[in-house]
Amino acid sequence: MIIPFLKTRRSSKITSLTSPGPNAEQLQDLLTIGARVPDHGKYHPWYFIVFEGNARREAGDLLRQAYAAENPDAAPAKLDLEAENFLRAPLVIAVVSRIREGKTPEWEQILSAGATCYNICLAANAMGFGSNWLTQWYSYSPTFRQLMGLETQDRFAGFIYIGTATTPNEDRERPDLSRIVTRWTKKSPALNTGGGK
Numbered sequence: 001m002i003i004p005f006l007k008t009r010r011s012s013k014i015t016s017l018t019s020p021g022p023n024a025e026q027l028q029d030l031l032t033i034g035a036r037v038p039d040h041g042k043y044h045p046w047y048f049i050v051f052e053g054n055a056r057r058e059a060g061d062l063l064r065q066a067y068a069a070e071n072p073d074a075a076p077a078k079l080d081l082e083a084e085n086f087l088r089a090p091l092v093i094a095v096v097s098r099i100r101e102g103k104t105p106e107w108e109q110i111l112s113a114g115a116t117c118y119n120i121c122l123a124a125n126a127m128g129f130g131s132n133w134l135t136q137w138y139s140y141s142p143t144f145r146q147l148m149g150l151e152t153q154d155r156f157a158g159f160i161y162i163g164t165a166t167t168p169n170e171d172r173e174r175p176d177l178s179r180i181v182t183r184w185t186k187k188s189p190a191l192n193t194g195g196g197k
C-alpha cells in the first residue's frame with residue numbers, strides 16, 4: 001500500500017486546489033506528522049504557521065504591503081493578485097526553518113525543515129487531499145518576513161497549500177536512475193553526476 005502510494009504520489013496544480021480542506025482533526029494530524037521527522041540533536045529546528053479561513057485574507061494584506069514596498073511601480077491589479085495568494089487553497093501551512101544554537105550544523109537543521117515540508121505533503125495526500133509546496137517571492141521578501149515577525153535566524157522553508165484537487169495529477173518526467181545512481185567500487189571510474197549543470 002505505502003510503496004505504490006510513494007511511487008505514484010505527486011503535487012497537485014495550485015489552481016486545482018479547492019474546498020473542502022482538512023478538518024480540525026486532520027489538521028492536527030498534519031501538524032503532528034510534520035513534526036515527526038528526522039532531526040539531528042532533537043532541536044526541532046522548524047515551526048509552523050497555519051493560515052485558514054479569513055486569516056488567509058488578512059495575511060494577504062501583508063503580502064500586498066510587502067509587494068508594494070518592494071515593487072513601488074506595481075499596478076493596483078497586480079497588488080490585488082498578490083494579496084490573494086493564500087486564498088488559492090483552503091489551508092496553507094508555512095514551515096519556518098529556525099536555526100537553533102547547538103552542535104548540529106546549520107545545513108542539517110535546514111534539511112530537517114525540508115523533511116517537515118515533505119511529510120506534510122505526503123500526509124495530506126494520504127488523507128486524500130492535493131498538496132503543493134511553494135516558496136514564491138514572499139518566502140524571500142525581507143518586508144514580508146518582518147511583517148510576519150520572523151527572527152533573523154528564521155527562513156521560510158515553504159508554504160504547503162492543501163485542498164481538494166479538482167483535476168487529476170498528470171505525471172511528469174522523472175530522472176533516469178542510470179544517470180543519477182552509481183554503485184561505488186574501489187575500481188570504479190569517476191562518478192556519473194547526472195549530466196547537465
Ligand SMILES: Cc1cc2nc3c(=O)[nH]c(=O)nc-3n(C[C@H](O)[C@H](O)[C@H](O)COP(=O)(O)O)c2cc1C
Binds near residue numbers: 009136158
Ligand atoms: C523548496 C521548494 C520550493 C518550491 N517553490 C515553488 C514555487 O515557488 N513555484 C513553483 O511553481 N513551484 C515550486 N516548487 C515546485 C512545486 O512544489 C512542484 O509542484 C513540485 O516540485 C512537483 O513535484 P512532484 O510532481 O514530484 O510533486 C517548489 C519545490 C520545492 C521543493
